[in-house]
Amino acid sequence: MGSKTTVIRSVPSNDPPIRGQARVLANSSDGNGRRIRLAVADWPGSIPGQFVMVGAGARASVPRHDPLLPRPMAVFRDLGPVEGGAASECDVELLYRVVGRGTTLLSEAAPGDTLSIVGPLGEGFPLGDLGTGGGPALLVGGGTGIASLYELARALVHAGRNVVVLLGARSREDLIGRVDFEALGLELVCTTEDGTEGQPGLVTEPLAARLSTHGATASVFAVGPTPMMRACAILAAQHDAACLVSLENPMACGFGVCLGCAVPRAEGGFSLVCRAGPVFDACEIDWEGLS
Ligand SMILES: Cc1cc2nc3c(=O)[nH]c(=O)nc-3n(C[C@H](O)[C@H](O)[C@H](O)COP(=O)(O)OP(=O)(O)OC[C@H]3O[C@@H](n4cnc5c(N)ncnc54)[C@H](O)[C@@H]3O)c2cc1C
Ligand code: FES
Incomplete structure (x- = not known):
């Protein structure tokens, strides 16, 4: 990627x-x-x-x-x-x-x-320009990963970016924090696996549709379960779009002492999620080596 x-x-x-x-x-x-x-x-x-x-x-x-x-x-x-x-x-x-x-x-x-x-x-999301085309910022949240995206959405809206928030959950009651995103006045797309709210299915489906429309001009920011982030990274790479992810590995210390949060890097070696991340360029991660 x-x-x-x-x-x-x-x-x-x-x-x-x-x-x-x-x-x-x-x-x-x-x-x-x-x-x-x-x-x-x-x-x-x-x-x-x-x-x-x-x-x-x-x-x-x-x-x-x-x-x-x-x-x-x-x-x-x-x-x-x-x-x-x-x-x-x-x-x-x-x-x-x-x-x-x-x-x-x-x-x-x-x-x-x-x-x-x-x-x-940790290192948060960069708020400078991502990607080269000036297309939408596609914020994809699943599970408790939704929590990492609100301040990012707010900052990007404030900066005048076109922001689309895509939230995915098993069921309507799992779409936590949704009211706060709604209050930001941005475009919000919800998906649920059981179809109780928004589009039925996985959140990667509307992401794929947006990437098909906007291609490399879009920037993807994904936080959620590892399979979801891996799928977002693959979709973004297929469309040559920038993709940042925020990893949620279990942590013991949070500041680089215990070495318990190491993740494998695509180029070899490991990064500490608590120090180098939790936000990474998706290309930096060895997704196959990540449990
Ligand atoms: C940078 C970062 C940000 C996070 N932000 C949030 C957040 O905003 N909201 C939120 O609810 N959670 C968040 N988490 C995950 C949260 O830290 C864990 O859910 C929490 O530590 C579980 O503690 P516990 O004692 O309740 O569960 P434990 O008794 O420690 O574990 C219970 C179960 O949850 C699993 N588990 C524990 N930690 C994780 C994890 N990190 N990822 C996946 N499974 C885990 C365990 O394997 C076990 O099966 C974040 C994690 C990281 C690293
Ligand atoms: S949590 Fe201890 S080194 Fe990262």
Whole structure:
């Protein structure tokens, strides 16, 4: 797959991540997912696609070692100063699904509880021009990958780009975060495998149709299950379109120490998702070697 992507960071990256406690402002359901809003002191702001490590088990009522390791979560919405909060506090929202112990504990956090947080971490999406043709930005989200795309969509809309968001899920209730994308006033295409919302089938089907129309002028940004991202990468390459993906490998530390998040590179060797990514040019990844 040939690369057409020039990676340009949108803002200087020299603001260090913060490590501290976040106060839970709200924690509510969103279909089959949940959203939690955190008041984070001294939050430096994030680049779309960056993530935080949340220590869901660090609340007063739960022993620190339960679970021992924090969990990576994309910054879903960076909402600015907390209404009525301390001057330095920012309102950071995460969108998540309960899959195991860490996310179960996260779902049990109540307003006023505190969680440990480190972030923002990783290399986010570049917001400079991608591709050469000036065609649409096609944002493809599946599962909890949807959470990594909202701030990207908002930034691209703000920059005057033609943005199409394609969200795919098993069922209507799995289309988490959809209302927020709708509020951005962009073109939103939903697909569900059971046909309960939007187009029945896989999200790669409307992607293929858009790529057939726009070809190499389009830019693809894909976040979701590995098979979905692999299919997006192949489709983009077939149309010579730029394609960025954001990988969601399990992580233990989030900042390059444990080496637990290594992914194979197309050219050989490995990259750490938490340091070099989570956003990568799709051409950089050895998709066959990725589990
Ligand atoms: C950069 C990044 C951003 C992420 N953003 C989000 C997000 O915004 N919202 C969200 O809900 N999730 C997100 N995830 C995934 C999230 O971190 C995991 O779902 C979470 O760590 C699971 O913790 P747990 O203790 O609940 O589950 P565990 O008990 O650790 O695992 C439960 C089950 O989920 C599987 N699992 C655990 N982690 C992952 C993973 N990363 N990918 C696939 N399967 C996994 C395990 O193999 C196991 O079968 C992100 C991951 C990364 C690396
Ligand atoms: S998560 Fe530890 S090195 Fe990446």
